[in-house]
Structure formats: structure tokens, C-alpha cells
Amino acid sequence: MSELGEPTRPAILLMGYGSPSGSEDLPGYLSEVLGGRTPPPEMVREYERRYALIGGSPQNRILASLRAKLERRLTQLGEPTRVYLGTKHWRPNIAAVLPQIARDGFPRVTAIPLSPFASTWILEPYRAAIASGVAAATPSLQVDLRPGWHLNRHLIGYWRDVIRAELASAQDPTAVVLLSAHSLPQRMRDRGDPYPEILAECSDAIARSAELSRWSFTYQSAGNTTEAWLGPDITERMQEWKRRGAQTTIVASFGFIFDHLEVLYDLDVVVKSFAEAHGISYRRVRMPNDDDRLVEALADVARTRAPAST
DSSP states (O other), rough: OTTTOOSSSSSEEEOOOOOOSSSHHHHOOOOHTTTTTTOHHHHHHHHHHHHHHHOOOOHHHHHHHHHHHHHHHHHHOOOOEEEEEEEEESBBBBHHHHHHHHHOOEEEEEEEEESOOOHHHHHHHHHHHHHHHHHHSSSOOOOEEEEOOOOOOOHHHHHHHHHHHHHHHHTTOOEEEEEEOOBBBHHHTTTOOOHHHHHHHHHHHHHHHHHHHEEEEEEOOSSSSSSSSOOBBBBHHHHHHTTTTEEEEEEOOOTTTSSSHHHHIIIIIHHHHHHHHHOOOOOOOOOOOOOOHHHHHHHHHHHHTTTSOO
């Protein structure tokens, strides 16, 4: 084995949702998201429009940098190993990456979802993809799934610092901070998914660390379906705070860790337009992306002897 790790040390697999690299990928990507169904032409056109407005998704570029940085950091910490990327949708697919890891000589893998929340809604597709990949792996492969790192001290510290910096830059005593996360269908909550409680725990930790006095938790990016989704929606929160005198809304989309369509389009296009139409100054703190503090958080989760949370 090379300097990137001995066979006895687990490889690391970072697992994300997945993103098309360009408009040519959209039909195939949307088909995977839809469970193999062919996307209607109008859906493809709508997503082409959205991606064009944001200049394409930077997700793949960000994750490639994050992977390389984590690999270097683990080497610096004296635990060198190889770090891989896998996605639920599109390429490289988790189910295909795991057999490659086995062929590369690693009998064990530490799999880290790039969503820090141990939600059933989030984890079920990862578990299914892992099971599929392990079944196809030769030689055999053991996978240690490590979810639930939403209270990691480096992650909380990141949000604290960028929120404080944005508040200082806004110079508006009426400013309010909205801590935002992706909504999910109400039916998942009805089935007992702990997602809302996990989000509340994380948002409370961020607000305490940043010493926020004017803030709210909110949901964003609810699906365009007839079923009920969790709320309140971010636009409702913005109107509520506007009535209470807030002239500036600062959004921290803590439910994600890197820029993609739900941040760059749902927030910076749709929600920003809503804010402007209602006389609200919209600001958004930058996402962790491949920031060194996120790398430290992932290194905590990856290392066998390091705690994943404070």
C-alpha cells in the first residue's frame, strides 16, 4: 500500500447527494433522482433554467477539494489513509465506489454522510446504497457508517464566526438571523423521523455560540407537491420579523455544508427576490464548502480515537 494508508487502516468515504456537472447530465441525473423514471421535458427545461441562473453547480468542484484537503489533514494528524467520494445520485455512485475501495486493498471503510444530521429521511438512501456496494465488493468489505456530527465543535464554531462577521458587516441593529434547513414532507415526521428535533438542537447550539438575541429557525426548499411539508417557510419568517421591525435578514443555511442549487437558487434567487419585493435587505453568510474548519470537523468524525462532537 502507498503512503496514503496501510490496508489495516479504514479508507474514508465522503457521501453526498450528487449533482450534474453540466446541462448535458440533467436528463440522466433527474432520472436517478426520480427513481429511474424519465423526467418530463418541462422538468428538464426548468432545471436547465435554474442551473443557468447560478452559473452551474459548484458542488463537484467543492467536494473534490474537500476530499483532497481531508486526505492531507489526516496524513498531518498521523493517520494517513485514502479518502473517496460517493453520491446517492449521479457520479461517482456510492454503490460503484465501494467495490473499487475493496479492489484497492481496504477491508474496512468509514462512511461519513456530508449531511451532519442523523435523520431517517437522510440516512435511508445512504444505507441502501452502502448495502448494494458491499454486496458487489470483492474481497468483502466492512462499512462503519458515522452519522450525526451536527454538534461538532468545529462545525458550530464555523457558523458562529461567519454569522458574527455578517452581523458586523450589516451594521443594522434591527437585523435578524434566520437559521435555515431543508424542509421534508410532514409524513416523514409523522413516521417518527427525529429530523426536526436534531435541527432544533443544532440551531440552538449555533445561536448560543454566536450569542444571538434576534434569530429564528426556519425551513426552506419545500418540494412543489400537493402533500404537506414542514414549516414555517423562510418567507413566512421574513415577513414575521419585518412586522417586528427587522430591516435586514441574514440567512445562515446551516442545514447544508456547501453551495448547491438549494442555496444558490432557492435562497439567492427566489428568496432574495421575495425579500426585495417586500423591502427587506437580504444577506446570506457563506457556506463551509471546503473551509479548513469543516475539514477539521470531518477529521474528527473520521478518526477512530477522536470524538465526533463536543
